[in-house]
Amino acid sequence: MNMNLSELMAALPTEQGDAQDEGAFANEQLRQIFADLALRPAPVHSLHRLWSTGELSVQIALASLALWMRSWFATADMRKRRAIETNLRLALKTFHRLGYLRGAMIKIGQAAASLPNLLPAAIADTLDKLHFEAPPMHYTLIREMLTNELGGDPDEVFSRFDKEAFAAASLGQVHRAKLKTGEEVAVKVQYPAIARTIDADFRNLSALLFPARFSRDWESIEQSFAEIQRTLKQEVDYVEEAENLRRAASLFTGEDEIVVPKVYGEYSTKRVLTMEYLPGMHLNEFLTTDPSQEARNAFGTKIHIAWWRMYYGDIHHADPHAGNYLFLNDGRLGLLDFGCVQRYGAEERELRAITDKLANGWDAFPEFLRLGARASAKDLANPEYVKTIREGFVWMAETMAEGPFDFGDGRHLQAGIGWFSRLLRKRYTQGHPTYLYFFRSVFGLKAVLYRLRAHVDVRALMEQEQRAATEAH
Amino acid sequence: MRVTLQTKTATKERIVDTASKLFARRGWEGTTTRDLALAAGIATGTLFNYFQSKEAIAAELIAAALSRWQREFADGEQRGQSLEEDIFALVWGGLKSLRDLRPVLSPALDTVLSPLARSSPACAGDAIRAGHLEAVERLILDSGVPGPLPALTMQIYWTLYLGIVSYWAADDSPHQEDTLALLDQTTKLFTASLRGLKGVGNEHESE
Numbered sequence: 001m002n003m004n005l006s007e008l009m010a011a012l013p014t015e016q017g018d019a020q021d022e023g024a025f026a027n028e029q030l031r032q033i034f035a036d037l038a039l040r041p042a043p044v045h046s047l048h049r050l051w052s053t054g055e056l057s058v059q060i061a062l063a064s065l066a067l068w069m070r071s072w073f074a075t076a077d078m079r080k081r082r083a084i085e086t087n088l089r090l091a092l093k094t095f096h097r098l099g100y101l102r103g104a105m106i107k108i109g110q111a112a113a114s115l116p117n118l119l120p121a122a123i124a125d126t127l128d129k130l131h132f133e134a135p136p137m138h139y140t141l142i143r144e145m146l147t148n149e150l151g152g153d154p155d156e157v158f159s160r161f162d163k164e165a166f167a168a169a170s171l172g173q174v175h176r177a178k179l180k181t182g183e184e185v186a187v188k189v190q191y192p193a194i195a196r197t198i199d200a201d202f203r204n205l206s207a208l209l210f211p212a213r214f215s216r217d218w219e220s221i222e223q224s225f226a227e228i229q230r231t232l233k234q235e236v237d238y239v240e241e242a243e244n245l246r247r248a249a250s251l252f253t254g255e256d257e258i259v260v261p262k263v264y265g266e267y268s269t270k271r272v273l274t275m276e277y278l279p280g281m282h283l284n285e286f287l288t289t290d291p292s293q294e295a296r297n298a299f300g301t302k303i304h305i306a307w308w309r310m311y312y313g314d315i316h317h318a319d320p321h322a323g324n325y326l327f328l329n330d331g332r333l334g335l336l337d338f339g340c341v342q343r344y345g346a347e348e349r350e351l352r353a354i355t356d357k358l359a360n361g362w363d364a365f366p367e368f369l370r371l372g373a374r375a376s377a378k379d380l381a382n383p384e385y386v387k388t389i390r391e392g393f394v395w396m397a398e399t400m401a402e403g404p405f406d407f408g409d410g411r412h413l414q415a416g417i418g419w420f421s422r423l424l425r426k427r428y429t430q431g432h433p434t435y436l437y438f439f440r441s442v443f444g445l446k447a448v449l450y451r452l453r454a455h456v457d458v459r460a461l462m463e464q465e466q467r468a469a470t471e472a473h
Numbered sequence: 474m475r476v477t478l479q480t481k482t483a484t485k486e487r488i489v490d491t492a493s494k495l496f497a498r499r500g501w502e503g504t505t506t507r508d509l510a511l512a513a514g515i516a517t518g519t520l521f522n523y524f525q526s527k528e529a530i531a532a533e534l535i536a537a538a539l540s541r542w543q544r545e546f547a548d549g550e551q552r553g554q555s556l557e558e559d560i561f562a563l564v565w566g567g568l569k570s571l572r573d574l575r576p577v578l579s580p581a582l583d584t585v586l587s588p589l590a591r592s593s594p595a596c597a598g599d600a601i602r603a604g605h606l607e608a609v610e611r612l613i614l615d616s617g618v619p620g621p622l623p624a625l626t627m628q629i630y631w632t633l634y635l636g637i638v639s640y641w642a643a644d645d646s647p648h649q650e651d652t653l654a655l656l657d658q659t660t661k662l663f664t665a666s667l668r669g670l671k672g673v674g675n676e677h678e679s680e
Contacts, residue, residue, distance in 0.1 A: 137657070138553055138554065138555065138557065138558040138561065139553060139554070139558070140553050140558050140561050140562045140565070141558075141561065141653065141657055144565065144653060145650075145653070148647075148648040148650070163554075191654065192650040192651070192653040192654045192657070193646060193650045193651045193653070193654040196646065196650075196651070
């Protein structure tokens with residue numbers, strides 16, 4: 001699927017509630033900015049794929065940010081509005097023309113798109129695909145990276161190394177290989193210089209966000225972006241990912257039928273990650289086999305167990321999209337890509353305990369508003385605010401009724417997107433930075449289960465995992 | 474005393490050999506033509522009979538290293554699966570062959586290798602340009618682009634190439650990975666531009 005700017009613009013929700021003139025003004029400014037951006041030279045031939053991947057993510061990032069910024073136009077006076085508009089136009093252009101390393105932009109695109117914003121289903125699908133498309137590296141470049149990182153040519157280091165990648169990672173690509181000791185492995189190689197561009201990209205992003213300083217949400221926005229930057233830096237460091245893999249692997253036993261690939265530390269560095277090769281299908285391929293409802297439910301249950309296990313294991317998988325699950329022929333579920341993982345500390349554990357209480361009643365709600373939503377006194381006095389936040393929990397509790405929940409019914413996901421949309425429109429988006437990734441994770445999980453059309457007994461699984469975690473502690 | 478061709482060649486080689494050692498030891502700035510003449514056992518004036526400037530000596534060193542690499546590359550073992558990959562391999566291998574000469578690259582790029590440098594057959598700068606462009610042109614023609622290539626195409630290529638060499642000369646990123654990325658993006662850009670010349674045989678990029 002491909003999209004262009006006008007489609008993205010069309011996908012943005014329309015203003016509601018604010019004065020019509022204000023909305024029209026903001027819309028017109030944004031339209032002009034996007035029209036400017038659309039005047040760029042058309043990508044040609046072989047560059048097309050590279051550009052369409054990069055450009056698309058940048059467009060999504062821009063669309064999300066523009067959507068997010070739109071509300072500021074409505075409240076600022078004319079003078080400030082002009083300043084915002086000028087800054088936004090310049091910043092967007094800078095952002096758009098950013099360097100040649102588009103991989104990091106893809107990550108920022110993904111992260112920005114998962115800010116507390118509504119993602120129309122079409123854009124969510126595209127983001128999902130981005131996980132499978134990255135700038136390709138030919139073997140000469142791969143060989144150079146491996147020689148630099150592992151100290152030897154792949155032909156010397158491995159007993160076999162496939163020159164063609166078998167999968168694309170968001171910041172690189174994955175090749176199959178065989179160790180000299182006989183193990184089949186997957187070697188993930190990062191595109192050169194990505195890690196070092198992240199700081200530079202964030203400096204540019206700061207320029208882009210300059211107008212946000214006018215906003216009352218600035219503190220929350222600043223913290224959210226610091227969180228994104230921290231997570232991205234973790235994501236480009238494969239030593240960190242290897243550690244996440246090891247920790248995650250320790251949470252599962254053979255009985256769970258959930259596998260995390262083993263890491264081969266001596267063949268791994270910050271930019272190269274060598275893991276056990278797991279043979280299996282991704283979701284799309286699995287669905288083409290027309291699996292039985294039983295098989296769908298079994299995998300859906302394992303996906304949910306994995307989610308809860310990691311959540312209570314203090315290494316919450318913040319990016320559970322379809323590309324991160326492998327459906328093995330023997331019925332086991334493979335978990336891939338542990339780059340985007342939130343390691344929970346005391347604060348996050350406290351918030352988790354509060355949220356857990358909310359699954360059984362509203363007593364802990366004021367505590368959540370204070371610590372989780374970081375509501376101000378003014379917010380708390382606003383019944384509309386309290387009602388909207390409460391609706392989020394009501395929505396999440398929908399899946400936790402007794403017995404299996406049918407994720408194939410799209411109304412649940414749609415209702416969640418609707419709630420998120422209201423949260424955004426009303427600018428009730430401040431909160432503890434952990435929720436930036438928590439909601440991304442919740443929506444990612446539910447989107448996968450929706451596509452799988454699985455029936456899962458969520459409450460039973462949650463209680464089982466809660467109990468196990470309590471006993472383990 | 475009559476100076477034979479053999480003596481001339483030997484002296485020239487001695488100057489280049491001495492320069493290679495002195496540049497490595499004292500750096501570009503720390504080595505004067507006087508030092509070079511002294512170390513090579515000749516008068517400073519005599520040195521100028523062989524090379525017009527210190528930069529011309531640097532160009533000679535660069536030309537020799539690149540020429541060795543191009544001969545190795547022409548053997549074909551380094552060939553990849555696409556024109557883009559081949560050009561990448563040719564350029565990156567060339568840069569690696571210049572690793573010890575990094576300190577002298579910038580001054581050479583400012584003078585004898587500059588796109589603005591006056592053509593002088595006596596200077597190795599011309600030989601470097603001709604040798605490299607010939608190798609690239611061969612790769613392009615081998616990939617199925619019909620010849621002869623427009624002069625503008627090779628001029629664009631040369632400008633891109635010098636940009637990469639300049640960037641690499643000052644690149645302090647680990648393993649010069651910034652240059653790796655720049656070279657990758659540049660070869661993509663350049664091979665894409667060749668598509669207009671019809672019939673590029675490029676397995677990776679065929680739609």
